[in-house]
Every structure is written in structure tokens, then in C-alpha cells.
Amino acid sequence: MIPVEQLCxxxxxxxxxxxxxxxxxxEREAAEYVAAHLAAAGLEPTLLExxxxxxxxxxxxxxxxPGLEPLLVHAHLDVVPxxxxxxxxxxxxxxxxDGYVWGRGAVDMKDMVAMLLxxxxxxxxxxxxPRRDVVLAFVADEEDNGDYGAHWLVAEHPELFxxxxxxISESGGYTYHVGGVHxxxxxxxxxxxxxxxxxxxxRAGHGxxxxxxxxxxxxxxxxxxxxxxxxxxxxxxxVRAFLERSGAALGVEVDLSDVDGTVARLxxxxxxxxxxxxxxxxxTVLRAGYKTNVIPSTAEAEIDVRVLPGTEEELFAELRRLxxxxxxxxxxxxxxxxxxxxxxxxFEAMAAALRSQDPQAVVVPxxxxxxxxxxxxxxxxxxxxxFAPLWLPEGFDYRGMAHGVDERVPVEGLHFGARxxxxxxxxx
Numbered sequence: 533m534i535p536v537e538q539l540c541x542x543x544x545x546x547x548x549x550x551x552x553x554x555x556x557x558x559e560r561e562a563a564e565y566v567a568a569h570l571a572a573a574g575l576e577p578t579l580l581e582x583x584x585x586x587x588x589x590x591x592x593x594x595x596x597x598p599g600l601e602p603l604l605v606h607a608h609l610d611v612v613p614x615x616x617x618x619x620x621x622x623x624x625x626x627x628x629x630d631g632y633v634w635g636r637g638a639v640d641m642k643d644m645v646a647m648l649l650x651x652x653x654x655x656x657x658x659x660x661x662p663r664r665d666v667v668l669a670f671v672a673d674e675e676d677n678g679d680y681g682a683h684w685l686v687a688e689h690p691e692l693f694x695x696x697x698x699x700i701s702e703s704g705g706y707t708y709h710v711g712g713v714h715x716x717x718x719x720x721x722x723x724x725x726x727x728x729x730x731x732x733x734x735r736a737g738h739g740x741x742x743x744x745x746x747x748x749x750x751x752x753x754x755x756x757x758x759x760x761x762x763x764x765x766x767x768x769x770x771v772r773a774f775l776e777r778s779g780a781a782l783g784v785e786v787d788l789s790d791v792d793g794t795v796a797r798l799x800x801x802x803x804x805x806x807x808x809x810x811x812x813x814x815x816t817v818l819r820a821g822y823k824t825n826v827i828p829s830t831a832e833a834e835i836d837v838r839v840l841p842g843t844e845e846e847l848f849a850e851l852r853r854l855x856x857x858x859x860x861x862x863x864x865x866x867x868x869x870x871x872x873x874x875x876x877x878x879f880e881a882m883a884a885a886l887r888s889q890d891p892q893a894v895v896v897p898x899x900x901x902x903x904x905x906x907x908x909x910x911x912x913x914x915x916x917x918x919f920a921p922l923w924l925p926e927g928f929d930y931r932g933m934a935h936g937v938d939e940r941v942p943v944e945g946l947h948f949g950a951r952x953x954x955x956x957x958x959x960x
Contacts, residue, residue: 533653536950537633537943539569540646541626544635550610550675558585559609559672566609566645566670573652575668580689586680589670590692593652593662600664601697603960604914606905607644608674608681608702611637618937632940640934641702643941644920645670647950651957662957667696674905677865682908696914698878703900704918705886705952706945709926710800713781714892717804718882719918721770721899722906723811723838724869728851730754731860736829743827747858748820751831754855755815758835761854763810765791768841770899773874774805781894803931807901811847812838834864838901841869867907871899872915878960882919885956889948890923919956923948 546562567577570591577591587609595602614623614636621627623636633643648668655661669692673681685692704719732754734747767775767788775794779786784797791809795802813835820831839847852861873879874897883895898918906916922945924930933939 533657534650536646536650536946537628539649540633540638540643540941540946541628541635543642543645544626544633544637545624547624548610548637549613550673551613552676554676556586556610556673556676558587560585560587562609563587563589563670563672566649569649570652570668573649573656575652580685582680582684582688586672588672588681588685589668590685591668593666593668595662595664595666597663598665602665602667602695603957604667604669604693604696604699604909605648605957606669606671606682606699606701606909607641607648607920608671608905609642609645610672610675610681611640611642612675612935620938623939628943631943633943633946634938634940636939638933638939638941639922639930640939641920643922643946643949644702647946647953650950651954654954660958663959666957667693669693671905678905678908682905686908686911690912693909693912693914696909696912698872698915698917699906699909700882700917700919701906702904702918702920704898705882705921705949706930707890707922707924708801708804710798711782713894714890715778715781715801716886716890716893716895717774717898718879718895719900719916720874720879720897721768721841721871722869722903722916723808723840723899723901724844724867725903725907726837726839726844726847726866726868727864728835728837729862729864730833730835730855731862732831732858733860734827734829734858737827739825739827746827747829747831748827750856750858751820751833754859755818755833757854757856758813758851759815761813761850763812765809766811766840766843767791767809768871768899769874770871770897771805771808774896774898777894777896781896804898808840808899811840811843812836813851839869840899841871844868867903870906870910870916872917876915878915878917881956881960882917885952885959886921888955889951921949921952922946
């Protein structure tokens with residue numbers, strides 16, 4: 533059987549760069565590679581495309597208890613761009629050295645794809661399988677808007693997933709070393725991605741003349757007010773549970789009337805929650821004018837807006853107030869926040885799978901600051917959990933690996949993750 537690190541290395545060698553806005557190398561070759569391994573494991577994969585080369589692979593593993601709700605496991609095949617000159621190794625070499633597999637996608641998220649293929653091959657070799665049906669979706673375009681991947685599949689092929697009760701995918705189940713404690717955060721919620729465009733309108737004119745209806749001035753004021761606004765604390769169930777359970781495990785005082793202080797006392801665990809105790813609005817794009825001596829009639833800005841579950845109405849009302857008169861606020865491809873139950877058999881099964889390989893595991897829920905394809909499958913009522921398990925050595929900057937330079941994943945971590953996935957998929 534092919535070692536999991538070799539599978540990961542070979543997947544990284546497929547350049548599936550997604551530059552956004554439809555500009556992509558495409559996932560076709562990686563999808564065909566995955567499909568070949570699925571077929572070798574006795575499955576019948578289906579390849580689906582909205583656009584040539586933007587390929588998705590779907591397969592289903594039959595369980596021994598067909599009355600149980602199926603579990604969806606989804607992983608994306610595309611990756612963000614990488615500049616080879618910045619890396620110690622070529623980002624698409626898949627080089628294995630110093631106990632790591634190096635390359636773009638090593639943790640985001642071709643590692644998960646490799647672990648799944650390894651588990652399926654092991655099942656096939658040993659004549660084993662899961663209790664419940666497992667639906668597998670290896671998708672395109674997660675690193676942009678999912679228009680060729682999960683969101684398209686949900687819109688055009690919902691029957692493939694209609695009976696699934698829950699789903700697992702990236703951003704959770706990895707080791708986080710804090711003061712000798714092995715924390716394993718499992719994603720049970722995600723902030724929504726509700727980016728907005730501000731459009732200021734005014735009177736065009738000559739730059740040398742007084743103009744009190746200047747669109748650029750209006751926009752600049754709006755952007756500054758939004759950037760400087762301190763959004764209030766809003767504790768969602770996932771964030772509250774993270775604070776309480778992590779604090780108990782670490783022996784840290786948890787004072788929910790002083791959340792910022794509690795986050796600070798969590799030390800190295802603080803970064804896991806600091807971005808999700810409140811909403812965020814970060815200016816990222818400005819557009820105005822075409823000539824220095826001409827005052828334009830319009831000016832635009834784009835704001836990266838991340839919104840917690842249950843706070844959308846409050847946030848947009850405040851955004852419109854901060855923008856002020858003469859500045860329109862419009863959503864750009866909004867994808868709402870999602871959350872799944874913490875105290876559920878699904879979560880308990882993931883915790884048990886982690887403890888089967890690390891008896892010291894302290895499994896805690898958390899809310900993702902960004903987003904994943906869970907937002908697409910949520911439209912079908914499928915509960916989404918962030919669970920792509922890895923063992924990570926102390927000091928390993930996992931959160932800095934995704935989209936970063938010299939992205940890599942520990943070989944030992946891949947073997948651990950494959951065993952955890954095997955346990956979960958076999959027993960849940």
C-alpha cells in the first residue's frame with residue numbers, strides 16, 4: 533500500500549493554483565489522480581465539471597448499517613498561488629525531507645485528501661468499511677467563491693448529498709500544545725464572509741476648486757470610521773464553550789464579563805479565539821479617480837467583513853451608520869455564518885477518535901475566523917465540522933502554514949491523522 537506521505541507528495545505535484553475570479557490552472561489532473569485511487573479501492577467515482585478543468589470528484593462508500601445518516605467528507609483540490617523564489621523548496625515539488633512533506637497544499641488541504649485515500653486503500657485491502665455510508669466530495673474552487681465547486685454542486689446536484697446528516701472538512705482536529713496540555717480544537721462554527729462595497733457619490737469637478745461634495749473625501753471618512761470601530765463582544769455557543777473548556781483544561785480563570793482579559797490569560801491558546809469574540813471589518817481595496825486634477829463623481833472601497841452567527845442584522849445596521857450619508861453599502865457575494873451543535877454524537881465521535889490515538893487529547897469546540905465549503909453544504913441542512921486531524925510537534929506554526937511560504941506537514945502527523953480518520957469513519 534502506498535504510504536500516506538507519498539500520496540500527499542504526489543498530490544502536491546499537481547499545480548492546482550487558483551488565482552481567483554475564474555483564473556485557475558484547474559483541478560483536472562489532481563481529480564483524475566484521486567478518481568484512479570478511488571477506483572482502485574473498489575469505488576465508482578464520478579467526475580463533474582461546470583467549466584472544463586474545474587473538476588470535482590464524488591464517490592460513496594456503502595456502510596454496514598444503511599439506516600444511519602451518511603457522513604459527508606469534503607476536501608478541496610485547489611490551492612492558493614505560491615512564488616517559487618520565496619521558498620526553500622519548489623512549492624510544487626512535494627519534497628519529503630527532515631520529516632516533512634513540503635509544498636503548496638501540504639496543510640491546505642492535500643494532506644486530508646492523502647489521508648482519506650490511504651484509509652480507503654487500507655479498507656479495501658483488509659475487506660473493512662464504515663458503519664454508515666460515507667459520501668466523499670473532492671471539490672474545485674474552494675480558494676475562491678466555490679462557483680465551480682461546492683456551491684455549484686449544492687445548487688445543481690443536491691441529490692448527491694441530500695441524506696447526509698453531517699460533514700467534516702478542514703480547519704480542526706490538530707494538536708495545539710499549551711503548557712503541556714494537548715488541545716485539539718474542532719470547528720463547530722464559522723464566521724460569515726459578508727464582504728461589502730462602499731460607494732460614495734459626489735459632484736465631479738476640477739481639483740483646484742473648492743468642492744464640498746467630494747466623493748473621495750466622503751469615502752475616506754467612511755473607511756476611517758469603519759476601520760477604527762471597536763466591535764462589541766458577542767459570545768456564540770462555540771466561542772463560549774472554547775473559553776470555558778480550554779480555561780478549565782489550562783487552569784486559567786475564565787471571566788465572561790472580561791473576555792479580552794480571559795483571552796490574554798489563555799496564552800498560546802488565545803489566538804485560536806481572539807478573532808471570533810467579535811465581528812470584524814477590515815478595509816482592503818480602494819478605487820477612485822483617474823487624473824490628479826479631476827475630482828471624480830464616485831469612489832469605492834471594499835471591506836473584508838466577518839460576521840458571527842446571529843449578529844448579521846446588527847452588524848449591517850451599524851455599518852450603514854458608520855458609512856454615513858452619501859455612501860452606499862452593498863454586500864459582495866455574501867456567505868452567511870454557520871454553526872453546528874457542540875453536544876452531539878458527531879462531536880463526541882470526533883473526540884473519541886482523537887483520544888484513541890492521543891489519550892491526553894483535550895478536545896474543544898471553536899469558531900473559525902474565516903470560512904470553508906461548509907457554508908455551501910449548510911444550505912442543504914448538513915451540519916459542518918472542521919475536522920482534518922493531524923499530530924503536530926510543539927512549536928510548529930500550523931496556522932502560519934496555510935497560504936504561507938514553505939508550507940509543510942509532518943510525516944508523523946499524516947500517519948496520526950490517517951489513524952484518527954480510520955477510527956472516526958469506521959465507528960461513528
